[in-house]
Amino acid sequence: MFLTLLKREVFRYVKNPSVTIGTPILSQILYIIVFGLVLGPRIGSVANHSYISFMLPGLVMMALITNSFMNPGWSLYMARHFDWIDPILSSPMSSTQIVSAYILAGVLRGLLVAAVLIIVALILPTVVAVTHLPFVLIYLLVVAFLGSSLGTIVGLWADKFDHIVLAQTFALFPLVFLGGVFYSLEMIEDIYILSTLVKFNPVTHMINGLRYGMIGVAELYIPFGLTGLVVLASILFLVCVWLFRRGYKLRI
Amino acid sequence: MKNDVPVQLFDISKRFGDTLAVDSADFSIQKGEFFGLLGPNGAGKTTLIKMLIGLANPTEGTAEIFGYDINEDYQDVHSYIGFAPAEANLDREFSIFDNLRFHAGYNGVSPREQSERAEQQLKKFDLWEKRDNKPYELSTGMRKKLLFARSMIIEPKIVILDEPTAGLDLETKEAVQNNIKKITEEGVTILFTTHQIDEAERLCDRVAIMNEGKVIEIGPPEELLKSGQGDLVRIKLTEYIDSLPNELTGDGYRADFVREEKEIKATVADGAEAAADIMKILHGAGIATKAVQVEKASLEDLFLQLTSEDSSEDSQINSSGGS
Numbered sequence A: 001m002f003l004t005l006l007k008r009e010v011f012r013y014v015k016n017p018s019v020t021i022g023t024p025i026l027s028q029i030l031y032i033i034v035f036g037l038v039l040g041p042r043i044g045s046v047a048n049h050s051y052i053s054f055m056l057p058g059l060v061m062m063a064l065i066t067n068s069f070m071n072p073g074w075s076l077y078m079a080r081h082f083d084w085i086d087p088i089l090s091s092p093m094s095s096t097q098i099v100s101a102y103i104l105a106g107v108l109r110g111l112l113v114a115a116v117l118i119i120v121a122l123i124l125p126t127v128v129a130v131t132h133l134p135f136v137l138i139y140l141l142v143v144a145f146l147g148s149s150l151g152t153i154v155g156l157w158a159d160k161f162d163h164i165v166l167a168q169t170f171a172l173f174p175l176v177f178l179g180g181v182f183y184s185l186e187m188i189e190d191i192y193i194l195s196t197l198v199k200f201n202p203v204t205h206m207i208n209g210l211r212y213g214m215i216g217v218a219e220l221y222i223p224f225g226l227t228g229l230v231v232l233a234s235i236l237f238l239v240c241v242w243l244f245r246r247g248y249k250l251r252i
Numbered sequence B: 001m002k003n004d005v006p007v008q009l010f011d012i013s014k015r016f017g018d019t020l021a022v023d024s025a026d027f028s029i030q031k032g033e034f035f036g037l038l039g040p041n042g043a044g045k046t047t048l049i050k051m052l053i054g055l056a057n058p059t060e061g062t063a064e065i066f067g068y069d070i071n072e073d074y075q076d077v078h079s080y081i082g083f084a085p086a087e088a089n090l091d092r093e094f095s096i097f098d099n100l101r102f103h104a105g106y107n108g109v110s111p112r113e114q115s116e117r118a119e120q121q122l123k124k125f126d127l128w129e130k131r132d133n134k135p136y137e138l139s140t141g142m143r144k145k146l147l148f149a150r151s152m153i154i155e156p157k158i159v160i161l162d163e164p165t166a167g168l169d170l171e172t173k174e175a176v177q178n179n180i181k182k183i184t185e186e187g188v189t190i191l192f193t194t195h196q197i198d199e200a201e202r203l204c205d206r207v208a209i210m211n212e213g214k215v216i217e218i219g220p221p222e223e224l225l226k227s228g229q230g231d232l233v234r235i236k237l238t239e240y241i242d243s244l245p246n247e248l249t250g251d252g253y254r255a256d257f258v259r260e261e262k263e264i265k266a267t268v269a270d271g272a273e274a275a276a277d278i279m280k281i282l283h284g285a286g287i288a289t290k291a292v293q294v295e296k297a298s299l300e301d302l303f304l305q306l307t308s309e310d311s312s313e314d315s316q317i318n319s320s321g322g323s
């Protein structure tokens, strides 16, 4: 039951690899080329690392969170729009099983993209990609889970596809972009408002943690950030289950 | 199973804003019964069905499937029901073969058997050649067959079919009807809706007639006809008229008026007596008649009488006219 739905949700992107996996990897590689290889040398080293090594965890996070977000977001929206969610809702699966399948498929897609990016990074010269492996794994997993749960909520809420794009452009993208993908906190110290807001942005903590795992540098306190992210992910998951159980935008 | 009653409704209602789509439906369907739900467009048939299978939340009341509450024990409830909707809700991202396979999987059929059953169903409904096509690449009738096949693939104890034969050619319709009949012989309970009253009359053990959310009649087709109005009176007129005389539209009489064919129809208990009475009223109003015919009423005639717009509890025709 759960496994079939998970399989279906994974197949939907695996059979379209150029769109679902290729596109995000290409865009991140373009970032690596332009920011890392072209502009990077002019920026110099950040926190004793080459700019590209510093930036890479941010790029991985960006790809991870958007991809784990997109899968359940689009998939659920389409399933609702064309009503093919109905036979799933009428099956003997529990709400928790259905939600878990959607979320897990998104998690796997995010991890797949992130893994490819990290492998690419390992090939690049002068790039440090893995320093503390357990941290890399934990952060990837927690963030994928968080992004996928968020995507599930948006996929339920969206009444037209503009809404998903809206959520992505006005919420996800600013959070990710201002979450310290391209700069260190030290660089924005003087911009008081930004540097304060950035510390409340969960994405900053995600990137901070992954950066610690990848290059061994952390600008924020890891235990605090990690606890916060795990709590946030758990809350989002529970919200998803609750919305499904209630039939929010699923049942008339 | 907690008990032996496939479907038991408890004053179940569904409201959409000002519309009471289902108004305190309260009846049960017995094991192995072939049950028809009839009613004009918007009567509430689909809404009633959707509440049973977890696609609509009842506003009030509830229902049980083999004793399991549709809300509390939804997982048990869903494990007994196979459902084919009136409109295709097939998975457009996958082939029709995958559609069936996945559907079996969602319902707990083992991976090996999923493909076997999908193949078996597709072959049974002449869709095997189309197995790699997406649902939107099928014709409307083929999709209808596929929906039916999908509902059967989980070998359900209760099959709920929303207009399963609408839009099918004669041969396919017969194949689907035969299939439905065959599974009732295996003790499966059927709840189906249709707009083809003759189909319901022929196939169903019992029917419920719904109108504006209310179940207005329920029983075996023969008994409904016996207890209600048994004869159909047809009166042909010599020329067009603009409206019926008041005596035929007011309290007591309820006659239908088919304008193009210059014909008046009424379903009544005693055809001969009513025919004479109606003729008298028509002649009294100066309307000339050409022919009078009294025949046995079908369920369709009764249905039209019960559900036509201006009908209400107390304006149903009775043989004595007036009062």
Ligand SMILES: Nc1ncnc2c1ncn2[C@@H]1O[C@H](COP(=O)(O)OP(=O)(O)OP(=O)(O)O)[C@@H](O)[C@H]1O
Pocket (backbone or CB within 6 Å): A252, B016, B019, B020, B021, B039, B040, B041, B042, B043, B044, B045, B046, B047, B048, B086
């Ligand atoms: N999602 C909805 N939102 C608001 N009103 C609805 C919704 N679904 C159905 N209704 C209303 O409920 C009433 C019953 O509709 P329903 O679809 O149950 O009728 P039906 O008997 O199946 O008709 P048909 O024979 O045309 O299929 C109608 O007035 C309809 O407009």
Ligand SMILES: [Mg+2]
Pocket (backbone or CB within 6 Å): B045, B046, B047, B086, B162
């Ligand atoms: Mg309907």
